[in-house]
Structure formats: C-alpha cells, structure tokens
Amino acid sequence: MNLNIDAGKGGKKQKIQVDAPGKKRKRGASLDVKQARAGWLFILPFVLGFVLIYLPIIFKSIQYSFNEIDILVGGGYKLTFVGWKNYSDALFVDTTYVTTLVSGLKQLVLDIPSIVLFSLFVAIILNQKIAGRAAFRAIFFIPVILTTGLIADIDKANTLSSYMESSSGIDDGSGQTSTATEIVSVLDVERLFDNMMVGTEVVEYVVQMVNNIFNIVNRCGVQMLIFLSALQSISPAIYESCSIDGASGWETFWKITLPMVSPQILVNTIYTIIDAFTSSDNQVMTYISQVYEQADGNVLSSAMSWMYFLIVILFIAAVSGILSAFVFYQKRD
Amino acid sequence: MNNAQTAPKVTKETKNKIRVDFERTPFWDRVKAKLVNLYTLKKVVWYLFRFLLLLGISYVILFPFFSKISSSFMGREDFVDVTVRLIPKHPTLDTYRAIIKDNNYLTALLNTFILSLTCGLIQTFICCFIAYGFARFKFKGNKLLFLCVIFTMVVPHTTLQLSLFMKFRYFDILNIMKFLGGGVIDAINITGGETSINMINTHWPLYILSFTGLAYKNGLFIFMLRQFFRNLPAELEESACLDGAGVMKTFVSIILPLSVTMMVTVFMFSFCWQWTDKFYTSLFFTTAGEPLLPKIIKIPKSLDTQYAGQSLYTAAINNTSGILIIAPLIVLYLFGQKYIVQGIESSGLTAQ
Numbered sequence: 001m002n003l004n005i006d007a008g009k010g011g012k013k014q015k016i017q018v019d020a021p022g023k024k025r026k027r028g029a030s031l032d033v034k035q036a037r038a039g040w041l042f043i044l045p046f047v048l049g050f051v052l053i054y055l056p057i058i059f060k061s062i063q064y065s066f067n068e069i070d071i072l073v074g075g076g077y078k079l080t081f082v083g084w085k086n087y088s089d090a091l092f093v094d095t096t097y098v099t100t101l102v103s104g105l106k107q108l109v110l111d112i113p114s115i116v117l118f119s120l121f122v123a124i125i126l127n128q129k130i131a132g133r134a135a136f137r138a139i140f141f142i143p144v145i146l147t148t149g150l151i152a153d154i155d156k157a158n159t160l161s162s163y164m165e166s167s168s169g170i171d172d173g174s175g176q177t178s179t180a181t182e183i184v185s186v187l188d189v190e191r192l193f194d195n196m197m198v199g200t201e202v203v204e205y206v207v208q209m210v211n212n213i214f215n216i217v218n219r220c221g222v223q224m225l226i227f228l229s230a231l232q233s234i235s236p237a238i239y240e241s242c243s244i245d246g247a248s249g250w251e252t253f254w255k256i257t258l259p260m261v262s263p264q265i266l267v268n269t270i271y272t273i274i275d276a277f278t279s280s281d282n283q284v285m286t287y288i289s290q291v292y293e294q295a296d297g298n299v300l301s302s303a304m305s306w307m308y309f310l311i312v313i314l315f316i317a318a319v320s321g322i323l324s325a326f327v328f329y330q331k332r333d
Numbered sequence: 334m335n336n337a338q339t340a341p342k343v344t345k346e347t348k349n350k351i352r353v354d355f356e357r358t359p360f361w362d363r364v365k366a367k368l369v370n371l372y373t374l375k376k377v378v379w380y381l382f383r384f385l386l387l388l389g390i391s392y393v394i395l396f397p398f399f400s401k402i403s404s405s406f407m408g409r410e411d412f413v414d415v416t417v418r419l420i421p422k423h424p425t426l427d428t429y430r431a432i433i434k435d436n437n438y439l440t441a442l443l444n445t446f447i448l449s450l451t452c453g454l455i456q457t458f459i460c461c462f463i464a465y466g467f468a469r470f471k472f473k474g475n476k477l478l479f480l481c482v483i484f485t486m487v488v489p490h491t492t493l494q495l496s497l498f499m500k501f502r503y504f505d506i507l508n509i510m511k512f513l514g515g516g517v518i519d520a521i522n523i524t525g526g527e528t529s530i531n532m533i534n535t536h537w538p539l540y541i542l543s544f545t546g547l548a549y550k551n552g553l554f555i556f557m558l559r560q561f562f563r564n565l566p567a568e569l570e571e572s573a574c575l576d577g578a579g580v581m582k583t584f585v586s587i588i589l590p591l592s593v594t595m596m597v598t599v600f601m602f603s604f605c606w607q608w609t610d611k612f613y614t615s616l617f618f619t620t621a622g623e624p625l626l627p628k629i630i631k632i633p634k635s636l637d638t639q640y641a642g643q644s645l646y647t648a649a650i651n652n653t654s655g656i657l658i659i660a661p662l663i664v665l666y667l668f669g670q671k672y673i674v675q676g677i678e679s680s681g682l683t684a685q
Contacts, residue, residue: 011512032471035471035472036468036470036471036472036473037466037468038466038470038580039469039470039471039472039475040464040466040472041466042462042463042466042467042470042580043462043463043466043467043478044586045459045462045463045544045545046459046463046478046481046482046545046546046555047478048545049541049542049544049545049547050481050485050545050547053500053541053542053545053547054485054545054547056500057496057497057500058488058493058496060496060499060500061493061495061496064495064496069495078488106465108502110442122390125383125386125387126387130380130383130384130387131384136387136391138666138670139391139394139395140390140394141670141673142393142394142395142666143394144602145602145605145662145673146605146609146659146662146666147600148606148609148610149606149609149610149611149612150609150610150611150626150627150630150655150658151609151655151658151659153611154630154651154652154654154655155397202587213393214393214394214397214451217390217394218394222553225673271553274486276485277489278487278489278491285489285491288490288491289494292494292495299495301494301495302492302496303497305489305491306492307490308492309488309489309492313487316487316681329600
C-alpha cells in the first residue's frame with residue numbers, strides 16, 4: 001500500500017528547499033513524509049473539530065460536574081467550585097438515581113444477548129436463498145431509517161397501537177387479525193418452558209424477549225447489516241468442502257459460520273452496548289434528561305451522566321475482554 | 334436402486350450392432366426417489382419455517398405503520414366506538430388538514446429539509462474524506478486519532494448536553510474573540526456587542542458539528558467507510574499516481590465514483606437521522622426559533638379533544654404528525670433501499 005503521491009503542500013516545500021543554499025542534498029520530502037502530510041490533510045477536519053470543539057466540550061462538561069452554575073441575567077454564567085458535591089448528591093441525596101442506574105444496567109445486560117443473537121439469526125436467514133429476499137431485506141431495514149428519534153418518541157407514549165393490539169381474538173366484526181402480543185399467549189411459552197424444567201428466570205427472559213420482539217427488531221438494524229456483510233465475505237469454497245466431507249448444516253454453523261463471524265459478534269456486542277446506552281430512550285438517559293430540564297439540576301445531570309459513562313466504559317472493557325478470548329481471526333496473507 | 338439387480342437384456346440386431354434393453358425405472362418412481370426422502374423434507378420444512386418467520390417479523394415491523402395510517406383517517410366518533418379497530422367508519426382528512434394548517438407543517442418541512450439536506454451532504458463528504466485519510470495513509474498518530482473517533486462515538490451527546498449548549502450559545506474558538514477585544518467585532522457587527530457569537534436558533538451548530546465529523550453517529554460512518562476504503566485495491570491509486578494525478582485528484586475522480594453505493598448509504602443514514610432527530614433540534618432551537626418538524630407534534634387548535642375518547646384521539650393525532658414527518662422519508666427509502674442493502678454488502682465490514 002505504498003503510494004508515491006505528491007501531497008498538495010509537498011510541491012511548494014520542494015521549491016523552497018531547492019532555493020535554500022545548505023539543503024540542496026535533499027530533494028523534496030521523502031515518501032513517508034509525503035504520505036503523512038496527505039493523511040493529515042484528509043483527517044484535518046476531524047482533528048480541528050476534535051481539538052477545538054470536542055475536547056473543550058468534554059473538558060467543560062467534566063468541569064461543570066464539579067461546579068455550581070449560575071446563569072447571569074446580563075448574559076454569561078458564573079461557576080463556583082464545589083468538589084465532589086454533585087457526585088455525592090447524585091449518589092446519596094437523589095433517591096431515584098441509583099435505582100434507575102441499577103435497573104438500567106440490568107436491562108442493558110439482558111438486552112444485549114437477545115439483540116446480538118436475534119440479528120445474527122435473521123442475518124443468516126436473510127443470507128439464504130428465499131422467495132422475496134430483496135423485499136424482506138427492505139422491510140427489515142425500515143426501522144433503522146424510520147423508527148428513530150421522533151418516531152420512537154411518539155411510539156413510546158403510544159396508547160393507540162397497544163389499544164389496537166389488545167383487541168381480543170373474539171371476532172368483533174371488523175375482521176381483525178391477531179397480533180404479536182397474542183401469539184405469546186396462544187403458544188403459551190410459559191407453560192412450554194415450565195414443562196422443560198428450566199428456572200423461572202429463563203422463562204421470564206424468554207417471555208420478555210418474545211413480547212419485546214418489536215423493540216428488539218427495531219434496535220438490531222445496523223447489527224443485521226454488519227452480520228450480513230460478514231456472512232457474505234465467507235468464501236463459498238469453505239462451505240463446499242465441508243459438505244463434501246459430510247458435515248451437516250448444524251455442524252457447518254458451529255464449525256464454520258460462527259468462528260468466521262466471531263469478530264463481528266464482538267463488534268456488534270460493543271456497538272449494541274454503545275447504542276443502548278447512548279440512545280436517549282433508555283431509562284437512565286431519560287432520567288438524566290429530566291434532571292437536566294429542572295432549572296437547578298443542570299450540573300447534577302453532568303455528574304450523573306459522567307458516572308454512568310464511566311460504569312458503561314468499564315462494562316464495555318470487561319465484555320470485550322471476555323469476548324475477545326473467543327474471537328477467531330482468519331489469517332489473510 | 335432395485336433395477337440394478339436385473340441385468341440389461343442384450344440382443345444382436347445385425348452383425349455389428351447390438352441392442353441393449355434396460356429396464357428403466359418409471360418416471361414417477363424416479364421423481365419419488367429423488368424428492369421423497371428425509372433430505373428434501375428437511376429442506377422444505379426449513380424453507381417454510383424461514384419464510385413464515387420472515388413473514389411474521391415483517392408483520393411485526395409493518396403493523397404499527399398500518400395502525401398509524403388507518404387511525405390517521407379516523408374521525409372523532411371512531412375512537413369512542415368499540416367496534417372500530419383498524420378500518421375507520423367515518424373516514425376523514427380533518428386530522429391531516431388541521432396539522433398541516435395549524436401546526437405550520439409546510440414551513441417546518443421546508444426548514445427541516447434544508448437543514449437535513451445540508452447536514453447529510455456535508456456529513457457524507459466529510460466522513461468520506463476523514464475515513465479515506467485513516468484508511469490509506471500511514472502517519473504517526475493514525476491509530477491514536479482513530480481511537481479518538483471511536484471515543485466520540487462512545488460518549489453520548491446527552492452527557493454533553495449542557496456544555497454543547499454553552500459552547501454554541503457563547504461560541505468562541507480559543508478565545509480569539511475575547512483576545513481581539515470589542516473593536517474588530519463591533520466593526521463587523523455580528524454579535525451585537527457580546528464577545529462571543531450566539532449560534533442558538535441558527536443552523537450553524539449542526540453545520541459545524543457535521544463539518545468536523547462530530548455529528549450524530551458520524552463515528553459509525555467513518556468506521557464503515559474506512560473499512561470500505563481499506564478493501565479497495567491499492568493498484569487503483571498506484572496507477573492513478575503513475576498517470577500523474579495528485580492525492581486530491583485521485584480521491585475525487587477515482588475513489589469517490591467507486592464508492593457511490595456506500596456514499597448513498599451514509600447519506601441516507603445521516604439525512605434520515607437528522608430528519609427525525611429530536612435531541613439536537615430541541616437543544617439548539619428554542620421555542621421561539623424557526624419551526625422545525627419536531628414542533629409540529631402537538632394538538633392543533635382547530636381540533637377539539639375534550640371528550641370521552643381523548644387519550645386515543647390525541648395519540649392518533651400525534652401519530653398522524655408522525656406519518657406526516659416520515660412520509661418524505663418513506664419515498665426516499667423506496668428509492669434508496671437498494672443502495673443501502675448493496676452498500677453494506679460491499680462494505681466488507683469484515684476486514685479487520
């Protein structure tokens with residue numbers, strides 16, 4: 001990947017150096033320097049933004065979390081340093097924060113496996129030949145584009161669709177089909193799992209997953225795309241040789257597909273965590289926004305979100321540490 | 334095969350010619366042997382299972398849209414009528430009319446369109462630019478800076494709410510404005526006497542964030558595009574270089590045309606996410622600011638919701654505004670979904 005490319009600035013520099021008497025020996029910049037210059041030129045917008053806008057914002061946010069803020073009447077604001085007060089307030093004075101945090105993290109832990117597994121499963125199915133595959137793909141990616149931000153907000157407070165879905169199976173003359181919530185009661189997942197003698201937690205988890213299917217489908221669009229592209233990059237020759245050796249579909253999945261997509265499982269797990277915890281509709285974020293909107297709670301919200309951020313970073317580090325032990329990287333040369 | 338047991342019958346027709354008669358298995362037997370076995374059965378069952386599953390999930394995805402659309406045509410009476418579920422008995426366009434008229438829908442649509450289009454275009458090109466820099470050039474700090482990109486993705490902007498607002502309320506880079514003092518600023522007279530620029534209620538905060546690759550999910554776009562550029566053959570650039578093209582020329586006339594699908598994908602994401610965005614628009618635009626789409630979600634003045642079916646009726650009105658908001662996006666998606674699917678497939682996000 002060595003490119004002998006003249007950077008935009010390289011040309012000018014060359015002339016200057018030729019004119020300078022002592023430096024005739026070196027003609028222009030070396031390849032590495034040129035490359036580096038071109039690279040910097042390309043990422044310049046990001047570097048500028050990061051240094052001039054992002055870092056000050058981060059710094060300010062951390063600073064606010066250690067201060068009291070007073071917006072002055074004539075414009076501008078005044079900060080008073082209060083040390084760890086905001087943090088201890090969030091932890092010990094505010095009664096709801098800790099409980100919200102704990103239940104939010106619990107929800108996060110429960111959501112991740114279901115989202116990652118579901119998106120892997122759907123990606124595998126969408127990758128196989130089936131009638132109307134293009135149409136199905138188009139439908140499955142609708143939530144990524146449409147059910148975001150505002151629409152998700154409207155949906156969250158939606159009494160209407162729950163009303164429509166709650167219509168019982170009794171024929172009420174309007175020609176209704178039964179809905180997702182009823183499927184669960186019809187199949188009676190609970191009884192099924194009770195008969196399998198697994199713990200009640202597992203039963204609850206599965207029931208919750210089935211009932212939340214709309215939520216899960218909505219949140220796994222990008223993950224599905226990543227898995228799809230991963231599946232498509234697996235060489236068909238591997239599958240062919242497997243089937244010649246007599247491996248069943250089940251074995252092929254465990255020995256070929258899963259190891260080959262394991263890097264993406266890691267990527268997707270981390271993405272899911274980030275997505276879940278940065279999305280404004282998760283309960284901790286909702287609570288922090290509420291606190292932010294209270295006139296005197298502005299700085300408290302900064303402290304709360306930094307604490308939350310630290311916990312999630314530790315969580316991500318732990319998860320990626322554990323998962324990366326199982327990731328299989330194909331050697332390419 | 335049982336026909337293998339009976340030997341073929343050989344008869345001599347002429348001196349140099351023999352005739353061999355096989356007892357061929359009848360056609361239907363052959364078909365049966367081929368199709369009626371466990372292998373085919375398994376395949377068919379698996380196919381049906383897959384198909385039904387996909388159909389079911391598609392239903393789950395599409396049902397809310399159906400319910401929203403049908404409820405948006407319902408009249409007031411339909412919400413107190415228990416027999417009405419999906420099909421309105423008193424179809425009316427009043428809800429649409431009221432929202433479009435009372436809530437300034439068209440102005441909001443135009444404003445949001447300008448904002449989203451500009452942001453989408455800037456983000457697409459800037460992300461391509463940055464991602465290409467990360468993917469193709471070796472320089473000190475490449476990896477570290479890419480970590481910074483990931484970092485911007487990980488820190489939720491909600492965390493930075495207050496400081497983001499403050500940054501653009503009192504916008505000033507490195508205190509340049511303060512340093513220059515009042516003189517220069519008064520001369521160009523843009524700030525009205527303050528030592529910083531107030532960018533609240535303008536499009537500039539979002540444009541600046543887009544231009545520096547810091548807007549919503551731009552880290553993800555840079556990540557995706559970087560993987561895509563890394564998978565392009567290096568020979569392309571080498572030959573362009575031999576033909577005398579500079580870096581920029583190579584990028585504009587070779588790399589960009591090759592990545593149209595990816596660019597459309599990124600554009601769709603950034604455009605649509607900006608379109609439906611609530612966080613930034615509520616942060617950077619106060620209630621006094623120009624009308625944008627989030628502001629049309631409210632009960633129109635001309636509709637009376639004070640009656641028995643209130644909660645359902647208001648929900649239906651909100652949903653109708655939701656439909657009006659995403660209607661242009663649905664049209665866009667119908668045209669662009671092909672690119673999204675293709676773009677992601679060719680992105681090779683797998684390459685490590």
